[in-house]
Amino acid sequence: MNNIFYTELNKILVTYNDLIIDINKQISYLFISRSSDYYLTFRNIIISLINNTEIIIIDSDLSDIEIKSLNIQEDDINKKINCTFNKIKDEKDLLERIKNANNWSLTIYTSGTTGVPKKVTHTFLSLTKAVKVDNNKSDDIWGFAYNPTHIAGIQVFFQALLNLNQIVRLFQISNNDIYSSINNYQITNISATPTYYRLLVNKSEIFTSVKRLTFGGEVFDENLISPLQIMFPNAKILNIYASTEIGTLFISHCDEFTVQEELKNKIKIINGELYVLRNILGKLEGNDNNDEWYKTNDKVEILSNEPLKIKFVGRINETINVGGYKVFPVEIEKIINNIPGVRNCVVYGKKNSVMGNLICCDIEKESEELNEELIFNFLKSKLQPYKIPRIIKFVSTIKTTRTGKVTRL
């Protein structure tokens, strides 16, 4: 058996055997992994698991000032941890050892909507609670469409690794390379943000190998379902609610989440906000108080009580206050993304002393005919006046964060 572990189109192909040989050769690993090379990042995570010791993962492009803001000790930056493990024999041995990494921990940082990065330390159990290992998953081939420093990326990594699946890089490469990778490697599963899918949609491309598309990282966008279903006719579409602090919590078929029995006493909803029982989270550091219930800042709407069905409507601190009216940018983005000729958009508030904030929007268009007037006319019948962006800027690309989410200015 020679399963493939990791591939990048026309560049890298590493089998699980290659990986084991590579790991066995290492005498140490960097305590703070900061590589832009996806394979090295994955390999370092696995080495730390086998060694049963800590690892921190940060983005490779962080500046020194940004690293300082993470409160990382200078001594730790180039610190190496010695490898003390016995050589790995084979794939089975690799998996056994990973599953027994009881002292292992992985620390990542959230971008933090307030601008202050938050440190989150996960154990093997907290990271893999949603991972499914099953014989019928042994042929899955994962399109990897997140940054490996992002919680969603790490979860996809574990889902693939624990099933000895192949991981194919689909992030930060051109759309043409993404299309070729899906075809060449016959990718079966892709997990990505709505923004990623929005930029991927192409009416002339059809991929029959993909059987599951998962949404994560941002509020679900139902407008994407029909174009994606045409592009991926055999795919089942799933939506995931996960966060850096919690990992994966809910999975659903659309934007409605049915809360499973076993989770019912682990969540509660107060004033439309989701709270999660602290003992199912990773360990948080910082000004977080230690209340039994963790405030997620995610706003939910209850659709029914028996069974409990909820829908995520946005982030609490992502509301824009326009003269006392609260505006959810996500709601407006969804409508604008539905205007023919709009490829992607980002809605944000611009501070002003008249109404506190004014709704503005940057639009990436795919049709030359689209202009401000057409957009205003379209929105007039769909949104209350205070929600309609007053200043529209056409841009060549919408900025996305490292994790593929749109950046609100």
Add this chain to the structure above:
Amino acid sequence: METKIHEIINLILINRKKNKVDEISNEHHLRDYLNLDSLDLAELTVRIENEFGIDVFEDGIVETVGEIIEKLKKNE
């Protein structure tokens, strides 16, 4: 500068399907004469700030076109 302010006001009026004003004079009252509502004024202040880097409504609402020009001149 005056021409630019007039252009911005007309842009807002046209975008909102309000009547464009051929001649804007400094005496014109922003709300009563030009018929700008609070969202229009918020838009006006953001557009002026984008252009001149000054928040003209910072210390209270200004009433007329002339008052905007005056504020901008003071800060020049």
